[in-house]
Amino acid sequence: MRGGETTVFEVIVRRFEEPLRAWLAAQSPPAVDVDEVAQRSFVAAFARLDDYELGTNFGAWLFTIARFQLMTEATRLRRIADYHARYAPDLLQRELERRSSEPPESCQARLAHLKTCLSALPEHLRRFVTWRYEEEIPLAEMSARSGRSVPAVKKLLWKLRRQLHDCVERRMAAEGAAS
Amino acid sequence: MRPDERFTELWTDYLEGELDEGGIAELRELLSADEALVRMAADSYQTHRLLSLVAQGSSESRESFVRETMARIPADGSCFMDRVMSHITPQPGERRAPAQRALVLRWLPWVAAAAVLVVLGAILLRAPEAEPDAAQVTEVVGAVRWTSGDGEVADSLAIGALLSGGTLEVLGPESWCTLRFRDTSTVTLSCSGRLTISKLAQKELHLQVGALSAVVCPQPADRPMLIHTPEADLQVLGTAFRVEVGSSSTALRVSEGRVRVTRLADGSSAEVPSGHRAIASLDPRGTLQVVPRSAPTTEWRGRLPDGTIHGTWVPSAGGGGRLLATPLLLHRDGEPITLRVAAQSVSRGGSPPVALEANSAFRVRGSVASAGTVHFGFSTARMDGQFAGKFIIACPVPALTDGAGVLDLWFRLTDFQPLASVDGGALPTGAPESADGLELRDWWWCTREGDLGLAVSSVELTVSDTVPPPAPGPAPSNLGEALKAAGFERLLGTWVDAETGGEDIRVTYGWRFEDEVMDITASDRTKKTASLMGLNSGTGEVYHIGVDSEGTSSLGTWSFKEGEAVLELGFTTVAGEQGGRRFRHEFVDDDTMLMTIDYPEPVVLRMVRVKGK
Numbered sequence: 201m202r203g204g205e206t207t208v209f210e211v212i213v214r215r216f217e218e219p220l221r222a223w224l225a226a227q228s229p230p231a232v233d234v235d236e237v238a239q240r241s242f243v244a245a246f247a248r249l250d251d252y253e254l255g256t257n258f259g260a261w262l263f264t265i266a267r268f269q270l271m272t273e274a275t276r277l278r279r280i281a282d283y284h285a286r287y288a289p290d291l292l293q294r295e296l297e298r299r300s301s302e303p304p305e306s307c308q309a310r311l312a313h314l315k316t317c318l319s320a321l322p323e324h325l326r327r328f329v330t331w332r333y334e335e336e337i338p339l340a341e342m343s344a345r346s347g348r349s350v351p352a353v354k355k356l357l358w359k360l361r362r363q364l365h366d367c368v369e370r371r372m373a374a375e376g377a378a379s
Numbered sequence: 380m381r382p383d384e385r386f387t388e389l390w391t392d393y394l395e396g397e398l399d400e401g402g403i404a405e406l407r408e409l410l411s412a413d414e415a416l417v418r419m420a421a422d423s424y425q426t427h428r429l430l431s432l433v434a435q436g437s438s439e440s441r442e443s444f445v446r447e448t449m450a451r452i453p454a455d456g457s458c459f460m461d462r463v464m465s466h467i468t469p470q471p472g473e474r475r476a477p478a479q480r481a482l483v484l485r486w487l488p489w490v491a492a493a494a495v496l497v498v499l500g501a502i503l504l505r506a507p508e509a510e511p512d513a514a515q516v517t518e519v520v521g522a523v524r525w526t527s528g529d530g531e532v533a534d535s536l537a538i539g540a541l542l543s544g545g546t547l548e549v550l551g552p553e554s555w556c557t558l559r560f561r562d563t564s565t566v567t568l569s570c571s572g573r574l575t576i577s578k579l580a581q582k583e584l585h586l587q588v589g590a591l592s593a594v595v596c597p598q599p600a601d602r603p604m605l606i607h608t609p610e611a612d613l614q615v616l617g618t619a620f621r622v623e624v625g626s627s628s629t630a631l632r633v634s635e636g637r638v639r640v641t642r643l644a645d646g647s648s649a650e651v652p653s654g655h656r657a658i659a660s661l662d663p664r665g666t667l668q669v670v671p672r673s674a675p676t677t678e679w680r681g682r683l684p685d686g687t688i689h690g691t692w693v694p695s696a697g698g699g700g701r702l703l704a705t706p707l708l709l710h711r712d713g714e715p716i717t718l719r720v721a722a723q724s725v726s727r728g729g730s731p732p733v734a735l736e737a738n739s740a741f742r743v744r745g746s747v748a749s750a751g752t753v754h755f756g757f758s759t760a761r762m763d764g765q766f767a768g769k770f771i772i773a774c775p776v777p778a779l780t781d782g783a784g785v786l787d788l789w790f791r792l793t794d795f796q797p798l799a800s801v802d803g804g805a806l807p808t809g810a811p812e813s814a815d816g817l818e819l820r821d822w823w824w825c826t827r828e829g830d831l832g833l834a835v836s837s838v839e840l841t842v843s844d845t846v847p848p849p850a851p852g853p854a855p856s857n858l859g860e861a862l863k864a865a866g867f868e869r870l871l872g873t874w875v876d877a878e879t880g881g882e883d884i885r886v887t888y889g890w891r892f893e894d895e896v897m898d899i900t901a902s903d904r905t906k907k908t909a910s911l912m913g914l915n916s917g918t919g920e921v922y923h924i925g926v927d928s929e930g931t932s933s934l935g936t937w938s939f940k941e942g943e944a945v946l947e948l949g950f951t952t953v954a955g956e957q958g959g960r961r962f963r964h965e966f967v968d969d970d971t972m973l974m975t976i977d978y979p980e981p982v983v984l985r986m987v988r989v990k991g992k
Contacts, residue, residue: 209449210449213448217441225429234428235444242451289393291411291417295417320978322977323961324947333434364426365425
């Protein structure tokens with residue numbers, strides 16, 4: 201049963217890494233290392249390949265493993281004494297847990313729509329997203345580069361996230377209506 | 380400060396990791412008082428995390444993730460990935476239109492991976508001996524046409540479509556199509572190619588014209604891949620190569636493995652090993668010769684009309700001549716479009732490969748009869764011969780012509796943009812963003828807006844350090860010249876949105892002072908706007924200044940590139956709020972223009988000219 205699986209499994213990792221990372225990114229509470237949980241999920245899936253029932257939905261099986269890996273990590277974090285004080289408003293965590301019941305594929309659709317929405321942003325706005333998420337420069341540096349105050353940069357980032365979220369929602373709704 | 384403003388501030392600090400314990404407590408209090416804020420926070424948080432993922436989404440980052448994951452998995456010696464992959468292609472019923480590609484990709488991993496494991500056992504028990512070896516479309520750019528064996532013609536192909544028993548054409552110089560067979564062998568058809576795919580279990584292709592690059596997995600000894608051209612038969616057992624069919628010869632270049640080639644003119648045959656090339660012609664005096672591939676050169680000058688792909692050669696009385704662009708009818712989005720194209724292959728014949736470098740520059744000489752925008756582009760291959768992509772630049776002609784209408788243009792390699800995938804505009808994964816380090820395979824020169832009388836007398840590639848710097852065209856001395864040079868003097872007149880006949884938007888462009896300052900008046904359902912457009916002769920910048928009936932003022936600039944006029948505006952409302960907006964204008968024809976307003980969700984308005992006013 202295990203002959204050749206490593207090679208085949210790499211194909212599976214390549215096919216699933218983006219949807220799995222997207223799902224984990226959207227569901228993980230603050231301070232969770234998404235890539236670490238994703239890698240652990242793949243390793244666990246590989247170790248349990250014998251348990252996988254041929255003919256059933258492999259994606260669903262993998263995401264079930266990932267869900268347990270995420271729960272384990274979230275539990276570990278909760279047990280750290282000052283986690284809530286420092287990182288996670290519990291209401292946010294509860295809302296994220298509620299959303300984790302959404303089908304995993306919708307997270308990948310969100311990711312795809314987000315890329316489209318992002319590319320449609322005018323360059324003078326998109327550069328703030330690039331600075332923040334690709335270059336990861338401090339707000340003060342963004343302020344210096346753009347000539348805006350730090351509060352104005354913060355406000356703009358807030359607006360951009362909202363705009364992008366609204367754009368993604370519209371696209372999800374349109375896709376839902378079309379299908 | 381209102382609670383929602385305070386929430387915005389706290390939440391942004393939270394995401395930036397700048398919130399102290401007091402702030403966390405305050406945030407928690409606000410969240411517990413308003414459920415809507417919790418949802419808003421979760422929305423913002425998810426967008427924030429997904430943006431981080433998008434930022435890591437480069438192919439290098441994803442490759443690194445896969446490598447790290449595989450490093451944590453115990454190694455295993457055997458390998459049958461090719462056979463497994465051969466079973467994860469979508470079935471005919473799963474074809475989707477291009478617009479639905481995202482949906483297909485979203486489901487593909489589940490379908491594919493389930494198939495991978497489900498078929499593991501089946502593969503070991505039974506090989507699909509008699510099934511036709513259909514090819515799946517994995518990439519398609521530009522105009523293509525598929526004619527099935529029963530004569531049905533399709534003017535577009537979706538990613539994932541399965542092709543078997545028919546003819547694929549890539550139409551025009553800006554198109555290409557990549558197919559993958561079940562065993563993951565891939566072929567890319569370009570260079571206005573025409574390829575017939577057999578319906579047999581064995582891979583059998585007929586390349587009538589154009590260029591085909593292929594990476595072929597090891598084939599069964601009794602069923603090699605066969606490629607037939609008008610001049611040669613190729614027998615492939617597993618290798619990487621490129622074959623190009625010209626007017627009376629087939630050029631083969633092998634970069635890996637071996638290909639057996641038979642010259643049809645005399646039946647002679649030879650094996651072409653890696654790093655070698657062969658040419659089979661119909662010339663009765665010629666022979667089939669296999670020679671090592673020459674070292675690449677960085678300078679090249681085309682000997683027209685040799686290697687002509689498109690165009691009509693008109694010899695001059697004193698020697699030389701001109702390659703006249705000829706019409707080529709294509710269909711894009713179901714609409715017919717006529718290009719005028721002149722194109723030449725660089726890689727046919729026995730000349731050495733031409734390597735592009737960061738400081739390479741093209742010099743193009745020719746003539747035009749009237750003003751407009753022309754596009755110059757070229758195709759590339761990786762140095763191993765595999766198709767790499769196409770690059771293009773748009774050029775407004777009048778500003779760069781001398782008094783006799785003679786063109787002498789320079790384009791630096793860094794000025795070119797890669798031609799993106801047709802659905803979504805994104806570059807295919809792994810496609811190079813720059814042509815630096817690639818091999819030049821062909822060039823083309825075309826217009827999309829009618830017959831400008833375009834002709835090319837010579838194209839050469841050189842290294843810019845060794846030639847005089849590109850001679851810039853004369854700068855426009857007024858707005859009228861600038862607009863003409865860009866092909867946007869056609870803006871003059873009144874335009875209304877086609878959908879409501881002007882109720883949604885109506886814009887009039889007229890001269891305030893001829894050729895110097897343009898008046899732009901616009902109205903929509905809520906307000907009217909008056910603006911001026913002019914040229915700053917010092918900087919060459921086309922500026923825009925306006926105000927609307929609600930007191931919002933705007934200041935911006937126009938730029939003209941690749942057939943598009945882009946207005947970037949910054950505005951300030953009477954309340955002091957500031958913002959920006961971009962408007963893009965592109966002519967469909969003289970009386971139709973697409974105006975795109977770049978909101979996060981772009982709005983595209985089809986504007987039509989109001990006639991007789």
